[in-house]
Amino acid sequence: MLPNPIYDDRRASMKNQLVELAGQLAPRHGYNPTALPTVRILRTETVLRDIPVLYNPGAVFVLQGSKQGLLEGDIYLYDEDHYLAVSVPVPFRMTSTASPQRPLLAIYLEFDMQMAAEIAMQIEKHAGPATTLPKGLTSSRMGDDIEDVLLRLLIALGSAVDIAVLGASILRELHYRVMVGPQGAAVVAALQRKGTSGKLVQSLVWIRENYGSDIAVADLAKDVGMSVPSYHMHFKKLTGSSPIQYLKALRLHEARLMIARQSGTIAQVAISVGYVSPAQFSRDFKRHFGRTASEEVKWVRHHLGEQA
Template identity: 75%
Template sequence: MLPNPMPGDLDPSRRCDMVELAGVLAPRHGYNPTALDSVRILRTEAVLHDIPVLYKPGAVFVLQGSKQGILEEEVFIYDEEHYLAVSLPVPFRMTSTASPERPLLAVYVEFDMQMAAEIAIQVEKHAELTSDKPRSLVSSRMATDIEDVLLRLLMALRSSTDVAVLGASILRELHYRVLVGPQGGAMIAALQQKGTSGKLIQSLAWLRENYGCEIAVADLAREVGMSVPSYHVHFKGLTGSSPMQYVKAMRLHEARLMIARQSRTIAEVAASVGYASPAQFSRDFKRHFGRTASEEMKWVQRHLGEPA
């Protein structure tokens, strides 16, 4: 089995140090970039309800406040005592709690998938792995060893020299700690890409690169050697969505990014993500996010700085 460190007694003083450091590194509302491209820190005072999100593979560590995600009626808590690990990008709904007196502060770490795969190989060599099924999202109890790495990461981010010398090694250790945590077996199974699940994961990777193209489920199923009904069943089991629902969510979230950056017209954005009809794009966008594209642009800028 994978080593499974117990959460232990989390150190309140260490948590206070992390909150203080994160507050300095994230002075403005929304997502704050850091000296490491794969690390962002979110600060928000808003209470958010039922917000559509689609995270890239990585982990979210909430230092203050709380979030919860809902996928297919399953609830994933990520708060001051739990973190969220994402092995596959899937659309889900999110709710968060914060206030002006106690803003939500969260560290978002995007995984280096090549590094994660290399670590998974090393873990396989030295640990007896359980045969976990790949899971797209997993919420786990925070452990003292992960808190320790997070504290060192936040401390390093204050200094460009520390980032240059220590940043890569701290990120590698954080990848490792997540991969040997309670959700490690499910995440490593996703990285291994074996069997039927492996074929689906490869299919998901292709969709992420080609979401703007014309896509037919029959072609996707044929490419992985499945019947269309079988592909539908396995795809929904892994992602919580049908193939075309997943493609639509990918297109709309990518469009949201483009709209927030104000670099293209709505019609140009619609065409670039695979919509032949701007009117259909506008209808789908409002149905998914609950706001028109222009309303969403203002909402994102006010609450997030840039989309999640």
């Protein structure tokens, strides 16, 4: 296909607009909240390497700079040409590229799960049930349809009236565009929660809601009608982690947020996320993040802001 100068110029102009608007809405380092609770904009000027992350279900749209996630040897690129869709929360490692001269700017959308489920039902009604297995992470090329919605979203975020009148409809369209995108079937499959994979997704939801409790893998397997070996196999296929590894990572990430938000002493936080021994918590925390809890709090506030 021959290059189309007019199309290329229009695309470049849209990308420049997206970066300019995002920069205005994200004046400070770290995560910047917006008028929509489920939308944040990240600004960072630092190269980050091998950072443990765990995203809630949603999507990340990098407008400037680049990120890549590593999970079980697979690389998920999300940069100016690709976005990341997260259908179930999975712990992975992230590297990003940025500089003071060219900061990374990214829109983080956390799915409104009720809205997403309603859209999934409509998709199933008109297109049939998803045939793709759920997948924790998917990386897709950023199409014109996604960029168009993002541009309208950023414009609306600059106006209280626009957000009040148009915010919900733009958010709904953005959810829809992700869910019918190149790899959206994996997201829809996770929301439909059918079959063996659906049972695993329901199990993940339960774990996230009860991570501070005493949780036994045998009980998790029994609740979804699987043997322990079968549960282990399907769990790792969906998340890239064993159930125990997943639970530990979830507890540590939740603890990290609580400590950064000053929700109690480190010992109190350790107990609240399910650790019996604060000493064991401290050892696991440093092994996972590469820093002590106190050091990590400073790192999070410096790089991501207090509400990371």
